[in-house]
Amino acid sequence: MLTTTHRPHDGRIFEKEAKSLAKEHDVTIIAPSDAGSFGEDGGVRVVAVRKPASNLLHPVTLWRAFRACLDLECDVYHCHEPDALLIGVLAKYLKGKQLVYDIHEHWPSEIPFDLGIRNGTPAQRALSTLVSSVEIALTHLAESTFAVSESVAARFRERGFEPTILSNYSIADLDIPYNPDRNGRNLMLMAGSMQSFHGVGKCIEAVCRVRERYPDVSLTLVGNVRENLDAGIGGSGESGFITSTGFLPYRAMYEKLSEGTAGLLVFQPTYYNISIGLPNKLFDYMLLGLPVIASDLPEIRMVVNRADCGILVDPSSVSDIADAITYIFDHPEEARRMGANGRQAVLETYNWSRMEADLLQTYRSLSTTSSTME
Structure with missing residues (x-):
């Protein structure tokens, strides 16, 4: 497992894919970290390559990851990313191995955003085209592909690839707390690293409005809050009802979320990758029986409507978000029903065990192909 941007214990890469593959294979994750280290966790070997403090030195991270691959x-x-794929291609031909590409994002729109290039500008369009062309060319050199959703897979299907869909479904058989009789008015908003597109500001405004009717409402931000957002939260006089946990380990994250009464997922569709997103956190809320208040975006809408597990809102409208929160508090029985629906949908349909079966079967096919070639 090679990632150039995700942390070593990423939810999809480590908790789901690597641990599933470790049931039949020896698995090593190479991933960037603030400090380089070696170790084993949950049957998975972890090689953390030290990344520089500045993102401008990302090529140094790539070089260290490449050296770790060769070792x-x-x-x-x-x-797990286009630049990781480039490293994988080089390592494949130097060492005669097989290659898998796992497509988490719509990278032609994600990479310009990450570089701070404004959406819709000539520079953004040019870079998007370049990223797409290079990514497709490198993907032709992979023996197999995975994609996180049908929307992400669509661009590859148009070019003749057939990615196996590995959605970010929750691990339903974890021993996690579940309380069907929720009390209180504690809203949860979760993200690994909170950015402006997570709608934190909109949610804070909405909660402020709801407090006029329900003064005991609180908002818990589960994850790391970026400095520019943290300054706004800390200076707003709202710290009494807004708390931030910082990064939490996997189980601690679930324990904190289980204290909530509803989950907020108000992605702002500021660029294409966000518009087609289907994030882990939706299914994590559902698994815990939290009714969701979610952005009315294509992939999210399909799940929420099918499971009848929450309320869809216009993520740009503070009034829409506030009205949905108020509805949840005004109708506690309906909120419990939606939460129960979401949990049942994860247990029956949106659970990782289904994805694990497809992941393992693809690797069995790779093993067969390798044996045949030998």
């Missing part, structure tokens, strides 16, 4: 003996390089 390890493996049969398959499973890559």
